[in-house]
Amino acid sequence: MPDPVFVIHGVANRDLEGFTAAVEALQAASGVEMHPVYWGDLGAEDQHIAATLPPLHAPTNTLRAENEPPHTVADDALAADLFAERTPAPEARTRVEQTLREHLSATPQDHDDGELRDGDFTPVDSDQVAAYLAEAWDQTTWLQRTDDPLLLAEVGRDLARALLDAAPEDEFGYAELRGSGPTDFEGRMRSLVRRRLSDLDRVAGAAIQAAVGRINHALRTRLGPGTTRFLGDVLVYQRHQAAIHARIRASIDAVDPELGRYPDRPVRVVAHSLGGVVAVDMATAANPLWTEKLLTFGSQAAFFHVCDPRGGQLEPFAGAQRVVLPASLARWTNLWEPLDVLAFAASTVFQLHDGSSPTDIPVPHSASTGLWTHAAYWESPAVAAAIGRAMRVDTPPADPAAPAAEA
Template sequence: MKDPVFVIHGVANRDRDEFATAVSALATAAGVDMVPVHWGDLGAQEQFIDAALPDYPAGPETLRDDEAPEHVMAEPLPTAVFAESIDEIQQLSQVDAALRAHLGEENDVEDNGLRDEGRHQLDPDQILEYVAELWAGTEWLSRTSDAQLLRETGRALARSLLDETDPASDDSYWGLRGEGADGDSRLRSLVRRRLNDLDRVAGAAVQALGARLNHAVRSRFGPGTTRFLGDVLVYQRHQEAVHARVRQVIDEVHPDIGRSPDRPVRIAAHSLGGVIAVDMATATVPLWTESLVTFGSQAAFFHVCDPRGGQLTPYGGNVPVHLPASLNRWTNLWEPLDVLAFAASKVFRLHDGTAPVDLPVGHQASTGMWTHSAYWNLPYVASVIGDVMRQDQTASAQ
């Protein structure tokens, strides 16, 4: 009978029973016997993490003249959101194209006799001249490279000016129909007012979005990332204690497992658990591992940043690091939105010269944006683990 697959969890797993339940569900889905290896009680103390997170006081939801909301930083935010600003000529060309297109549509309608003939004909060249004159004075629009925002600004400006010069409108700016300097002055004044309005709307939207995004990132992603860092720090300092816990659980099944190539262990590991598994399999006195499946893990990232030691040589940038025979096979799963998942195939080579197998896990909308913990419930992950481990059973039976 084949030995069970030992499952090592990653960061922020404090509840032993909850982890055991997750492993049981994974074992059922994968169709292989599994034993949970829980080491979370040795991890970072997280009950006081909130004390280290910054708080932004809730501020007013509306803007007053020349004032940014109190709950966001007035200066860094626009430069962060609009960091890719483009040349003013390129910005104005996009505004101009949209403005002309919208005015042209209205003129076509008018030519067909479907509009009131009293509409004042607006000169797009004159409008653009005023926009160009006023553009540098905008706080938000002049910083953006977003083509859609620039096009919508041109369309909104055209729509606003058309409405102001529509004789059928009760709010029509009749003074624009006059000729000469007086009419030009009023058109310029209207362009300035509408451009300022659009600039303020863009600014209010960006700042409101920035405040909500900041809150969402800190409240949704912040604790998970902080727990990740906390457990990483603890593991770096207390590897021996964590490795001893893994060895203890394996010994409880049978003390010979993983001690030699005659009876290697099979491991599935999530996140930092994958780092633990690779560290143990490549240690000077290794945990002999027949097959390793990691998901959402960082072993390659850690080794590139800080060589792990044991039997591993540092990564030099050109030649992959050769893994010892004590790590026979490695399949590494990563989800595209998981910022804590890294590839292994470019950094490492197995002892037979082949690369570890990196497999992408398709993103499911139901998992949301924080996908680092989603692997446990994804059918594809269970399927891969089952397939890999059953291959070992087949090979040993031959």
């Protein structure tokens, strides 16, 4: 009977029972016998991490339904700073003007409501309106930096409707403009374009600020705590590496004290996140954990080695050629999820001892996992299937001297 695959968890894992249950589920899905290796109690103290995070922006109660919970918006400075990095888009005004001209030149039957509210229709000088648009455009904050064609088209459409379909009682409605003198008419039209464009710019700014606020909130509440706990465990591992290695060694010894100590008794390891770094460190140490097959998912071994060489039997990465792994790490499969910010490739930095490369395999993203995908691997069918393939015990080759089996 083959030895079990040892599963090493990653960062922010403080639930032994939950980890054990996750390994049991992964074992059932992959068809590979597994043994959980828990070291979470040696990790960072993370129960008070929230106290170190900057406060969120004050919540707003505006523009929401009565039963909708308050949502967070970014303040003007944050959204403006983010948008200020974008240079004005030269084609933005052109897109608005194009739609504006199209709607100004259309007949009443071409409009959505079939006719203007006052029952009359007088064409508007689109060249004149375009000139007023050009005058007012540089005063916008958000629209001139927007490259979204739908938004810009809607701005042009709304400007046209403001001129053609304004209510007669509107102080700046076009129905009243038609009865004005030439000079007054031009001034009112210019004012109408300027004010309407300013209103639309303000609405666009409010929408952008709300979007930035929601993203900011998601980053803090979903990505922030996970990233912070990741950093905490990384710091603890750097300081207490020997204790964590000893815990893993003891867990393997509990199954078989000879496992991983000799080339002819290698182990098979599955490791998540920082657990993959731990597994690579142990397999490439001066006194290595002999590892026949390693599968990592959402791991950072290559990233850490490029930033700060890990030592042991590994040479620093110089960029010109990959780092050759020792024979004590025979096979390596590395899984990464496209939206996992804590997952890195292995084959671009490392080379196996026999000249082949570690196998990097992308894991399909599931929309149900949301933004924080670093913990999503455990329930992924693709991960379970990859483990089953990578950890399968190969059938030993037939002995040529052995008698053929009877048919």
